[in-house]
Amino acid sequence: MATSKVEGSSSLRHAFGGVLSVFILLLIGVVAFSIRLFSVIKYESVIHEFDPYFNYRVTQFLSKNGIYDFWNWFDDRTWYPLGRVIGGTVYPGLTLTAGTMWKLANSLNIPLSVETVCVFTAPIFSAFAAWATYLLTKEVKGPGAGITAAAILAMVPSYISRSVAGSYDNEAVAIFALIFTFYLYIKTLNTGSLFYATLNSLAYFYMVCSWGGYTFIINLIPMHVLLCIVTGRYSSRLYIAYAPLVVLGTLLAALVPVVGFNAVMTSEHFGSFLVFIIIHVVALVYYIKGILTPRLFKVATTLVLTVGIAVCAVVVAILVALVASSPTKGWSGRSLSLLDPTYASKYIPIIASVSEHQPPTWPSYFMDINVLAFLVPAGIVACFLPLSDASSFAVLYLVTSVYFSGVMVRLMLVLAPAACIMSGIALSEAFGVLTRSMKFHITKYFECSHTEAPAKLGESTSTESSAPLENMTKSDTTEKPEVARKEKVARRKQKKEKELTENAHVKPVSAKKEKRPLVLPLEASIVSVFLLIVLGGLYVLHCVWAAAEAYSAPSIVLTSHSHDGLHVFDDFREAYAWLRHNTEVDDKVASWWDYGYQTTAMANRTVIVDNNTWNNTHIATVGTAMSSPEKAAWEIFNSLDVKYVLVVFGGLVGYPSDDINKFLWMVRIGGGVFPHIKEADYLKDGQYRVDAQATHTMLNCLMYKLSYYRFVETDGKGFDRVRRYEIGKKHFKLTHFEEVFTTHHWMVRIYKLKPQKNRIRGKSRKSKLGSKSTSSKSGGMTHKNPWN
């Protein structure tokens, strides 16, 4: 009776714990969703930045025309006159997901517009990602660590930065797919079930559809398999987890048009094939070892080694010859720039020029993962006690993602889940020890009136074992209790549940550890838990601040606070709307490639180059045109059928990322293809300046003229608020372009190409026909015709 009662109460506690975990996870999902809504509240429900506009346009097309047209879509409104095969060059995961959600909502008669669905896709999938982190960490360490990790991931600023409401980019769904794929891999590894292996391959397929970063998965998992084999942890579950994934995964990856045959021909995938062969060899070796006697096995190994090494050498020689014959050794440019960080700046200036591709600074680590930066090493230690396949995978994932995040700031995003998992593990382990100590001391205090001697014994053992644990727990902090607490206190204010959670988690642990308490002194535990609460509070505070202030700017609408209130700069949309309403549908607009996606999406006009940057020569053509004098630029633009030129200028209001600041990149990229553009011509004494000391080439190039045309009329002196000096050439006229629109704050300026003159005025025509000797005479009498 008593045992069944105990069992009943413990099963009731387990059931209650289960319900509570579900409730906590629901709350974590709500937090993850709502912390990303700051930009919607502060600005409006609008798509941010540049890349999301392309995805939005593609989703619009998909929702209007259906999937077959989308799959076969050839877009003739970008990269004029080349066009772009959208069906074959876009990662379809994000757009298909949003399109499906839109279709589902509309079929249930919930009238959401495509824009709304696109804006809110990222927060929804970040809630899913938090739940996937719970599942993954539960497989690695246990449900307590899972909930902690999920709560941390819901708020980590690095992930928020790429998944705010409105940031409709590939990473919004890709990070969820990444974590979910890893979860299924670890689940297969732990259970050895082929069902989960199938699901793993399907999740990998979703990841390949979503993001180019899928190569991280297909290289990390083979690395982990190799690690397991080398450290002697080979088991048949490892084979079941890996071999079907390679075959099915390669096939599924080849299904996606963007990847196609790259899945079997590029070096990014060779690692997986190599480990596939290795695991088969190892499996065979273990099988033969199992059925032979040891002596015969030794003989077999010598026989096989002599033959095998010869064959291997031949195969490796062939492979090396094949790979070395291609100049990039089979790797794509982006992967090479990850492996060799200096590659891009030497060979592909476009990749080097993107600000997201620069290495991060040290403070950005603290900004993006905050408290986790010093919880991660504690998590690594906790993973080694005890080491299992899953925890070795977590450590490997963390180490590789730390390396890649050091190469490119955009990849801090891949580090975020790893850091959250590690911190969750560290915190839950530390929390376990601390609450166990507290409970032990409290129960001992209540029982000490009955038994004196065993209590003393317990104390001596606790003081012995507290010393080695000091290091681990002093540096650890727990977050799960007070994050969960904070949420509950903020929303429900039920203290009783706190104690019950503690009991639910501590009870089975303390029952096991009756022999060796491994507890800390009571005062230290209480103080530590209090410090954890404070630390967790600081983390939450930082995350909310980062989400609200740093990462919620939509980049298309700018605000600034000044003494006379809030100024809103909506110039971009003003310019695109003007283009949409005042130009013909077939007019071509030339601008720098940053604005291509926005122009096609919002202004609905054909552009010459856009953010896809797949054709370096075309971009170099535009760059050359921007760097040339007016006549040459007109020639280039006329040959591309361009009607309008768009430049972004921040000198009047102090907007720092305008075209004049980007101009040197235009020169470099243009100079890379057209050698008559030399960067040194635009620099005075190695310095880039546009004031009176600027070079002649700089003061006469198209970019300067289009940016500063009539700028002197604003304040009489032509003071540039970004560069902080007066401009060099103030009064000049444009001969080949005419200004058609300048926005309210002069941030976007649109010019039209003047049509070529129909007839040339009399005298200069005669002088053209005549000899050069008469030119000097006639030069003084007539205007110099700029069209000659």
Next chain:
Amino acid sequence: MTTKATRPNKKPIYFPVPPVSFVSSLFPSAINKIKRQNEIESDLISVQLLHQNKIREQIRCAIEMAKSTNDAQLLIQSLRKAYAATPTNLKIIDLYVVYAVATALIQVGYMAIVGSFPFNSFLSGVLSCVGTAVLAVCLRIQVNKDNKEFKDLPPERAFADFILCNLVLHLVIMNFLG
């Protein structure tokens, strides 16, 4: 069986050298003839020694090779015996694996003759064979009664997983076949 070193019957003849040289200066021809005889004898002895060493080594090699071929034969025999002891259902699965791999090799050979266009058909053909072989190996692992890790997995469940995974594989293959 080892050969013992046999001593030459003849004992080497040692002449005291200085008197020979001294005497040889006095009586050159006779002394030289004796010297030459001694040299020939020592040469003969060294040649005999060498020959014996070579024979010794050859015999040693032959024994080792005999041992290794003996071992190899022993190895193959024991492998065959151990494999014959596996249950029939596992042998059926192994046969299926061999058949799938053989089909894949035939396809690769055909591609080598005919050329690889269209490449997607070749890929899907080879990968379907390799894939079903891998899945069959996984099934064998899960059904094998000697495997401690899977002792509480009913073989019907293992087979159902195998079928499901094959379904997904072949759906993808059908799509990719072109």
